[in-house]
Amino acid sequence: MRTVDVARESGYSVQQVRDLERLGVVPPAARSANGYRSYTPAHVHALRAYRGLAGAVGPVAARRMLTKLRSETLTEAASTISAVHVRLTREREEALRAQQALRAIQAEAHPPEPEQQESDAMTITQLAAALGVRPSTLRFWEQEGLVTPERVTSLRARRYDPSAIGAARIIAALRSTGYGIPQVRDIMASLGRPHGLCEARRILQRRLDQIAERTVALLRAGTDLAAVVTLTEDPPSAG
Structure with missing residues (x-):
């Protein structure tokens, strides 16, 4: 030819x-x-x-x-x-979990009982694996004031409760969409306001649309x- x-x-x-x-x-x-x-x-x-x-x-x-x-x-x-198919599926699942976390914030869900909160909490290693990021990334987000874990045990180990896990999922989705740390900080700070929630919903939906386009x-x-x-x-x- x-x-x-x-x-x-x-x-x-x-x-x-x-x-x-x-x-x-x-x-x-x-x-x-x-x-x-x-x-x-x-x-x-x-x-x-x-x-x-x-x-x-x-x-x-x-x-x-x-x-x-x-x-x-x-x-x-x-x-x-x-x-590649597995990676796209995982990205979609994480974006959907971020949407769920956003809905929980929107509904102002009550925190779980202490024993449930304990069972649902994650260590930094577990959360990093779930999000597909490095533990150092979570530590950086903490330094930037984006997500705040609890400190437990005499070693002051980090523990992320359901609220912190939800915030981390939203942050991960925003970062994957290309938003910088200052933009993510502004969006996370605005989640208590109707306008902020609408913007976050729009961003997460766009993330899902992009993943769908890549899958096709x-x-x-x-x-x-x-x-x-x-x-x-x-x-x-x-x-």
Whole structure:
């Protein structure tokens, strides 16, 4: 296939095809004696897969992932792709939990009984794992006055009660949407006001919409990703 053929089949311009080849999105094209590029259907599949992956995980991560897929076995490649689906599912679940926490704030829910609060509390390690962040991130949020854990035991270990957990979930969702610390601080401080609640609800819904769009982009790339990983598999030996 000529460059112009690949461009037409993949939906990119001729220059974009050349640029994406240079960036490693597709393997280098064969060169004829006169120097012209010669592509195969595998290049078209890779370019189409890149479009969906870029929408799901971003262009830089998509380039790295396609390079990785070409060097993996079918089992490894399937695991790599499945991990993206798992990541998107987790992001969606966390955004939904942030919405639940926001509704609890809006309803001015009463705090749980002491024994229930004790059972629902989390350590910094548990909360960090639940949010998919590092414990140092939670400590930074505490330093910035965004979330305040309790201090328990003689070691002054941090313990996050349901209220602090809910706040941390909202903060994590806001940060994932691209809001800086000063903006997050303003939004969290405004949650007691109707306008602030409406703004937070809008942001969280936009976060869910973005995750849905990324999931659809990954689904659209599915057939081409399957072609990428199967076309790069070594053919079985005879016998």
